[in-house]
Amino acid sequence: MSSPALGGSVSGVAASSAASAPATSPVSHLRTLALVGPAAAGKTTLAEALLVQAGMVGAAGSVERGSTTSDFDPIERRMQHSLHTSVLHLDHQGLRIHLLDTPGSADCLGQSLPALEAVETAAIVINATSGIEPMAVRMMAWAAERQLDRMLIVNRIDAPGFNAAALLAQIQATFGRECLPLNLPANGGREVVDCWFAPEATPGHEADVSSVAAAHRALVEQVVEVDSAFVERYLEEGDVDARELHAPLEQALREGHLIPVVFVSAKVGTGVSALLDVIAQLLPDPSEGNLPDFFKGEGSAARPMHARVDPDAHVLAQVFKVTIDPYVGKLGIFRIHQGTVTPNSLLYVGDGRKPFKVGHLFRLQGKTHTEIPSAGPGDIVAVAKVDEIAFDAVLHDAAEDDHIHLKPLPFPVPVHGLALKPRRHGDEQRLSEVLAKLAAEDPCLRVEHVASTHETVVYGLGELHLRVLLERLREGYRVEVETAPPRIAYRESITTTAQAQYRHKKQSGGAGQFGEVHLQVEPLARGAGFEFVDVVKGGAIPGQFIPAVEKGVRLAMDAGVVSGHPVVDVRVTVLDGKHHSVDSKEIAFVTAGRKAFILAVREAQPVVLEPVVDVEISAPEAMIGDITGDLAARRGEVRSTTPQLGGRASVKARVPLSELSGYQLRLNALTRGEGSYTLALSHHDAVPPGVQAEMVKGWQLRDED
Numbered sequence: 001m002s003s004p005a006l007g008g009s010v011s012g013v014a015a016s017s018a019a020s021a022p023a024t025s026p027v028s029h030l031r032t033l034a035l036v037g038p039a040a041a042g043k044t045t046l047a048e049a050l051l052v053q054a055g056m057v058g059a060a061g062s063v064e065r066g067s068t069t070s071d072f073d074p075i076e077r078r079m080q081h082s083l084h085t086s087v088l089h090l091d092h093q094g095l096r097i098h099l100l101d102t103p104g105s106a107d108c109l110g111q112s113l114p115a116l117e118a119v120e121t122a123a124i125v126i127n128a129t130s131g132i133e134p135m136a137v138r139m140m141a142w143a144a145e146r147q148l149d150r151m152l153i154v155n156r157i158d159a160p161g162f163n164a165a166a167l168l169a170q171i172q173a174t175f176g177r178e179c180l181p182l183n184l185p186a187n188g189g190r191e192v193v194d195c196w197f198a199p200e201a202t203p204g205h206e207a208d209v210s211s212v213a214a215a216h217r218a219l220v221e222q223v224v225e226v227d228s229a230f231v232e233r234y235l236e237e238g239d240v241d242a243r244e245l246h247a248p249l250e251q252a253l254r255e256g257h258l259i260p261v262v263f264v265s266a267k268v269g270t271g272v273s274a275l276l277d278v279i280a281q282l283l284p285d286p287s288e289g290n291l292p293d294f295f296k297g298e299g300s301a302a303r304p305m306h307a308r309v310d311p312d313a314h315v316l317a318q319v320f321k322v323t324i325d326p327y328v329g330k331l332g333i334f335r336i337h338q339g340t341v342t343p344n345s346l347l348y349v350g351d352g353r354k355p356f357k358v359g360h361l362f363r364l365q366g367k368t369h370t371e372i373p374s375a376g377p378g379d380i381v382a383v384a385k386v387d388e389i390a391f392d393a394v395l396h397d398a399a400e401d402d403h404i405h406l407k408p409l410p411f412p413v414p415v416h417g418l419a420l421k422p423r424r425h426g427d428e429q430r431l432s433e434v435l436a437k438l439a440a441e442d443p444c445l446r447v448e449h450v451a452s453t454h455e456t457v458v459y460g461l462g463e464l465h466l467r468v469l470l471e472r473l474r475e476g477y478r479v480e481v482e483t484a485p486p487r488i489a490y491r492e493s494i495t496t497t498a499q500a501q502y503r504h505k506k507q508s509g510g511a512g513q514f515g516e517v518h519l520q521v522e523p524l525a526r527g528a529g530f531e532f533v534d535v536v537k538g539g540a541i542p543g544q545f546i547p548a549v550e551k552g553v554r555l556a557m558d559a560g561v562v563s564g565h566p567v568v569d570v571r572v573t574v575l576d577g578k579h580h581s582v583d584s585k586e587i588a589f590v591t592a593g594r595k596a597f598i599l600a601v602r603e604a605q606p607v608v609l610e611p612v613v614d615v616e617i618s619a620p621e622a623m624i625g626d627i628t629g630d631l632a633a634r635r636g637e638v639r640s641t642t643p644q645l646g647g648r649a650s651v652k653a654r655v656p657l658s659e660l661s662g663y664q665l666r667l668n669a670l671t672r673g674e675g676s677y678t679l680a681l682s683h684h685d686a687v688p689p690g691v692q693a694e695m696v697k698g699w700q701l702r703d704e705d
């Protein structure tokens with residue numbers, strides 16, 4: 001079957017008739033959760049197990065065989081590794097559960113972070129045998145920042161030697177005493193026993209750790225604390241039936257006062273049906289979670305606003321993922337926060353003036369799209385082939401609801417650069433079009449055209465991120481490229497204040513050009529960016545030409561002054577100038593502004609800045625000495641070394657990014673493939689003087705070509 005909107009797609013469109021299609025679920029029947037956390041914790045396998053348990057797919061696919069519902073991209077299947085967030089759903093006991101399976105690699109944060117915008121609950125999946133990895137800590141923090149309800153899923157309890165007591169202790173030490181088990185592994189990890197719903201129903205059934213009764217008491221005591229009426233009852237009666245604790249439990253989840261922990265083996269299936277019960281009965285519906293922070297208005301005029309979880313209100317929805325499938329075309333995947341969307345809906349994209357008609361509304365199950373007649377608050381759905389839709393766009397159905405944004409996510413800055421050149425002549429245009437498309441769907445991919453070298457440079461979060469990009473270019477778009485060694489996002493700045501002036505005068509034939517600019521440059525704090533101040537008196541430079549001066553300054557800043565890299569963290573003050581009543585025109589002041597800026601920067605003791613990154617490395621403890629020694633040789637500063645579970649340790653260090661090219665290979669060699677690392681931009685710092693001298697020399701040579 002194929003839908004008219006997707007015309008003969010290879011992705012399998014199951015168009016169900018309106019009669020058999022599920023009607024919009026009432027809000028209380030919806031659950032939304034994202035599986036997040038480190039790679040290889042078992043998120044994709046768990047998603048598959050949940051689909052099987054709910055009867056959504058016949059038999060479980062496996063990551064190894066490349067047959068899971070959520071890792072459907074050919075590159076994912078080949079790498080046996082999730083690279084995208086997959087949208088799945090389960091129908092269970094009359095409920096609809098929207099499940100987002102996210103990739104765990106730090107290189108894929110552009111995929112995994114936006115999933116947090118679409119759900120009430122973040123379920124952080126932990127690998128029972130490797131303990132708490134850095135990505136679990138980061139995801140917990142981001143989910144807390146976003147005020148999501150959180151839970152921890154400990155997977156792989158089938159693994160030999162799994163020590164539940166040690167892991168629970170580590171969980172509480174890392175994330176707090178509010179992390180309490182809802183069930184516990186028993187019988188050597190072959191079963192889980194419930195500690196919340198009806199613990200007395202399993203007498204004689206003892207867990208491998210703690211006791212069911214003690215775990216139950218801890219949970220009830222934690223939950224009643226949010227409501228004094230329940231505290232009194234608990235003190236008087238010694239217990240409160242879990243069924244009566246729904247409202248305080250939701251409140252405890254919302255306030256982060258309770259972070260439930262459950263145990264599963266996705267592979268064997270242990271605990272999967274118990275997890276499904278927890279999702280259905282304890283996790284919040286869209287009206288029970290914290291409402292996401294929207295803002296209406298721009299800049300300082302922006303006012304906070306909340307969506308109303310009301311199917312009859314105006315539509316408010318947010319696009320958290322855009323994919324461009326070479327066959328299906330563009331797919332915009334969004335979470336509805338307010339109102340009801342149908343195929344007849346006319347939706348505006350952000351501040352756009354012209355709405356689009358939905359036409360076909362899809363529910364997703366991995367690569368399969370099913371047409372549905374309507375969707376309400378809490379639903380996660382998609383529309384195809386709407387050009388205006390972009391990542392992070394807000395969709396709405398009332399023209400006056402424009403200028404609404406969701407609070408932005410703290411995306412890491414992409415710092416791994418690669419210069420690209422098409423292998424075939426004539427592919428330049430196509431390459432830049434494809435890159436623009438890919439950058440539009442990935443908030444952590446940046447494309448820069450470097451004027452001084454005529455290169456296209458893509459910046460991503462790491463080597464994996466860029467490798468996947470190259471594979472997509474080749475396989476998805478048939479663009480073969482040549483790559484140059486990684487490029488570092490160097491910057492230039494100044495260290496002292498200086499002034500300069502420049503007169504641009506041209507009088508050869510025709511109309512002349514005249515403009516003169518006096519300006520001052522001053523260093524600003526790192527990260528402050530650019531400030532432009534105009535203190536010109538008496539119209540020495542007429543007001544209408546000031547923007548031209550700024551334009552000239554910005555041109556010079558983008559191109560760089562001493563080494564060909566953008567200038568940052570400066571305040572430029574235009575002090576004075578001269579004009580000519582006939583010959584002064586915009587172009588003259590652009591040139592004068594540009595040249596005056598270049599002269600001033602040369603006098604202001606310019607420096608070249610390099611990105612410095614925070615690296616966190618996890619590896620077997622025995623290899624930590626070699627790793628820190630190697631980091632020191634790379635101008636790195638080791639900040640801490642912390643033991644982890646299972647004979648591993650983590651090292652935190654600060655290292656200039658330029659020293660880390662090919663680091664994964666080096667780490668593999670040092671640790672026999674057992675080391676992994678994450679990296680995030682810390683700040684920019686001046687390069688050593690010798691390095692700067694080389695860069696300045698190298699650039700002047702090219703500049704003269």
Ligand SMILES: Nc1nc2c(ncn2[C@@H]2O[C@H](COP(=O)(O)OP(=O)(O)O)[C@@H](O)[C@H]2O)c(=O)[nH]1
Pocket residue numbers: 038039040041042043044045046063064080081082104155156157158159264265266267268
């Ligand atoms: N022993 C065991 N292996 C598992 C379990 N869950 C997943 N795996 C394996 O762990 C690897 C990574 O699983 P995957 O689902 O891709 O992890 P993800 O990166 O978190 O999505 C695969 O080889 C799985 O077969 C489990 O419960 N027990």
Ligand SMILES: [Mg+2]
Pocket residue numbers: 043044045081082102103104
């Ligand atoms: Mg996965």
